[in-house]
Amino acid sequence: MRSLGMFLFTIREAILRGTLIFYFVVATIVIAFFAFAIRVSPDDGKSLMILGNIIPSTLGKGITINPVEFVLLQFQKSSASFVVFFGIFAVAGLIPAMLEKGTVELFLSKPLSRTSLLLSRSLGATTGVILNMMYFVVGIWLIFGIKVGVWHWGFLLSTLVVALVFFLFFSIVALIGLITRSGGFSIMFSFIIYMLSGLLRYRTTSLYRLWDNTVFHRTLDSIYYAFPQVGEMLDNSALLIGTSPFDQLKSALVDQPSSPYLPFLYSFISATVIYALAIRYFSKEDF
Amino acid sequence: MPIVHTQQLTKIYRSGFVKRKEVAALKDVSISVERGEIFGLLGPNGAGKTTFVKILLSIVFPTKGQAEIFGQKLGALEIREKSGYLPENHRYPSFLTGLQTLQLFGQLHGLNGSVLNDKAKSLLELVGLKDWGKVKIKRYSKGMLQRLGLAQALMNDPEILFLDEPTDGVDPVGRKEIRDLLKDLRAKGTTIFLNSHMLSEVEAISDRVAILNKGEVLKIGTVADITSTKLEYEIQLDQIASGQLCEKIRPLVRELKGNEKTLIVAVHDKNDIHTVQDLIRQEGIFVESMSPRKSSLEDYFIQLIQSGEGK
Ligand SMILES: Nc1ncnc2c1ncn2[C@@H]1O[C@H](COP(=O)(O)OP(=O)(O)O)[C@@H](O)[C@H]1O
Ligand SMILES: [Mg+2]
Numbered sequence: 001m002r003s004l005g006m007f008l009f010t011i012r013e014a015i016l017r018g019t020l021i022f023y024f025v026v027a028t029i030v031i032a033f034f035a036f037a038i039r040v041s042p043d044d045g046k047s048l049m050i051l052g053n054i055i056p057s058t059l060g061k062g063i064t065i066n067p068v069e070f071v072l073l074q075f076q077k078s079s080a081s082f083v084v085f086f087g088i089f090a091v092a093g094l095i096p097a098m099l100e101k102g103t104v105e106l107f108l109s110k111p112l113s114r115t116s117l118l119l120s121r122s123l124g125a126t127t128g129v130i131l132n133m134m135y136f137v138v139g140i141w142l143i144f145g146i147k148v149g150v151w152h153w154g155f156l157l158s159t160l161v162v163a164l165v166f167f168l169f170f171s172i173v174a175l176i177g178l179i180t181r182s183g184g185f186s187i188m189f190s191f192i193i194y195m196l197s198g199l200l201r202y203r204t205t206s207l208y209r210l211w212d213n214t215v216f217h218r219t220l221d222s223i224y225y226a227f228p229q230v231g232e233m234l235d236n237s238a239l240l241i242g243t244s245p246f247d248q249l250k251s252a253l254v255d256q257p258s259s260p261y262l263p264f265l266y267s268f269i270s271a272t273v274i275y276a277l278a279i280r281y282f283s284k285e286d287f
Numbered sequence: 288m289p290i291v292h293t294q295q296l297t298k299i300y301r302s303g304f305v306k307r308k309e310v311a312a313l314k315d316v317s318i319s320v321e322r323g324e325i326f327g328l329l330g331p332n333g334a335g336k337t338t339f340v341k342i343l344l345s346i347v348f349p350t351k352g353q354a355e356i357f358g359q360k361l362g363a364l365e366i367r368e369k370s371g372y373l374p375e376n377h378r379y380p381s382f383l384t385g386l387q388t389l390q391l392f393g394q395l396h397g398l399n400g401s402v403l404n405d406k407a408k409s410l411l412e413l414v415g416l417k418d419w420g421k422v423k424i425k426r427y428s429k430g431m432l433q434r435l436g437l438a439q440a441l442m443n444d445p446e447i448l449f450l451d452e453p454t455d456g457v458d459p460v461g462r463k464e465i466r467d468l469l470k471d472l473r474a475k476g477t478t479i480f481l482n483s484h485m486l487s488e489v490e491a492i493s494d495r496v497a498i499l500n501k502g503e504v505l506k507i508g509t510v511a512d513i514t515s516t517k518l519e520y521e522i523q524l525d526q527i528a529s530g531q532l533c534e535k536i537r538p539l540v541r542e543l544k545g546n547e548k549t550l551i552v553a554v555h556d557k558n559d560i561h562t563v564q565d566l567i568r569q570e571g572i573f574v575e576s577m578s579p580r581k582s583s584l585e586d587y588f589i590q591l592i593q594s595g596e597g598k
Contacts, residue, residue, distance in 0.1 A: 001397055001399070002394065002395050003393065003396050004394065005393075005394025005395045006394075007389060008394075009380075009394075010390050011382065012382075013382070016382055097380075100378060101376065101378070102374065102376045102377045102378035103377075103378050103379070103380070104346075104391065105341070105346055105372070105374035105377065106372075106374060106377060106379075106439070107395070108344070108345070108346045109344045109346060109370070109372040109374070109397035110366055110367060110392065110396060111364045111365075111367040111368040111395075111397070112364075112395060113364070177568070191569075281473065285346070286300070286346070286347040286348060287341075287346050287347065
């Protein structure tokens with residue numbers, strides 16, 4: 001229950017960060033636009049229309065799509081990557097903020113273990129970010145429900161998966177924040193790792209070619225698996241909505257694991273280890 | 288059983304990756320604080336006062352030595368459950384209001400609902416911030432922040448209150464208010480542990496003090512113990528003391544100062560002062576008044592620090 005205090009406080013702090021307010025404004029504009037732009041064709045009573053144009057159910061030659069699913073997928077994918085990207089910006093400074101001189105003494109002098117402090121802080125940061133995504137997702141979901149008549153639960157649920165992804169990635173943000181104790185460095189290094197992980201995902205078709213050496217390749221693999229696999233997990237979170245024809249394009253560039261759950265398993269292990277390291281480091285530090 | 292008991296508490300800070308730097312902030316500090324007293328820990332900046340308190344609250348870990356609070360080993364959650372702490376240079380998230388700040392720290396103590404709200408409001412009133420509860424604390428003055436900090440430290444009705452330089456940045460009126468508040472708390476049975484480099488502040492309120500310098504305890508005792516060790520008297524005469532009289536007194540005393548009609552004598556033994564008075568009368572001079580000079584703790588403190596530096 002004591003952790004709840006830290007958790008709620010962190011959500012509030014995260015939401016008040018400038019970048020998330022920016023996100024909120026953008027989300028509001030997008031929601032308002034689509035609330036107006038989306039409707040069902042009055043001609044056949046079921047075709048999806050955006051700004052008066054019908055979304056076709058085939059793309060080019062022979063690729064058939066479900067228009068509603070296709071549009072929802074685009075919303076999910078863009079909002080998920082947008083929220084993770086801006087979310088890191090918004091909350092990477094939260095751990096250093098807790099460790100600021102004059103503030104950290106107050107928190108540490110309360111009857112909470114350092115483990116609870118760190119985990120409730122991380123969960124609060126994640127929740128603060130995801131509440132913003134929820135706002136957007138629920139808005140779009142309502143528009144589709146009310147104006148198109150499709151209440152797509154997978155679309156809503158996928159946000160919870162994104163929350164999990166963000167929490168797993170936050171392990172790195174937390175560890176870096178603890179070590180550097182600086183908001184600026186924390187944002188910078190978290191981003192470098194986020195980008196690196198994204199780059200390494202395509203290593204078999206890119207970085208591998210730089211140097212055809214097994215040791216080099218295995219090193220790249222190890223680095224990739226050392227961190228939570230944000231890109232893969234986000235893509236797989238969209239499977240709750242459906243598959244996109246573009247997924248096939250992507251699979252030409254990356255080795256897809258045999259099961260969509262595997263990236264979650266690997267990332268869960270990686271994040272657990274990183275959180276454990278962070279807790280260990282935090283528990284021994286003088287403040 | 289003392290409420291705080293430390294034995295040979297030692298802290299060496301290690302910093303720097305390349306060039307290891309070591310600072311011995313505390314050296315074998317053994318202090319006992321009794322339940323219900325106001326205990327002052329005095330020392331110049333860098334003496335190790337803050338480190339001592341931080342160790343008790345597990346914010347910093349000791350290098351060596353042992354400590355118990357409420358009979359619990361360092362690190363026990365119970366210690367922090369029953370302690371209040373006002374850190375020096377404390378900072379609160381500036382986007383919160385005064386009331387929200389107290390609510391936050393109350394929640395971290397496990398309070399919630401109406402108990403939490405009532406407690407926060409009554410403490411705001413106690414520290415004189417009743418009308419400021421809904422104002423963002425970035426608009427608070429230093430003195431107001433200090434009072435808010437005190438309220439924060441009282442959210443859990445602590446059995447022991449650790450205050451690190453509580454009157455820093457507070458105006459004289461505010462200081463008096465804080466002092467009165469601490470006296471009220473003591474009357475209710477709260478033990479108070481006060482860190483300060485401002486001796487006059489501590490002198491006025493502490494039951495016992497320890498003087499710390501460069502990580503070492505130089506002296507522990509009651510304020511009276513420490514201040515009445517000088518045996519100095521100020522004697523007012525009805526006429527100017529002659530050189531002859533002074534020459535007669537000088538061999539009997541430790542020190543003789545003074546000018547015109549005032550003599551300040553420091554004696555070895557209380558009884559010597561009678562001999563001095565007799566000598567004065569023999570000269571036909573009338574003693575108008577005589578009073579013991581209490582060296583203030585400050586003088587004593589400065590002396591101790593200086594003699595410590597001389598070592
Ligand atoms: N985190 C730290 N790392 C290294 N040295 C420290 C740290 N905190 C305090 N010190 C050093 O320890 C000594 C005691 O500091 P402190 O406990 O703050 O004394 P005081 O509160 O009496 O001013 C000082 O020399 C200070 O520079
Ligand atoms: Mg200090």
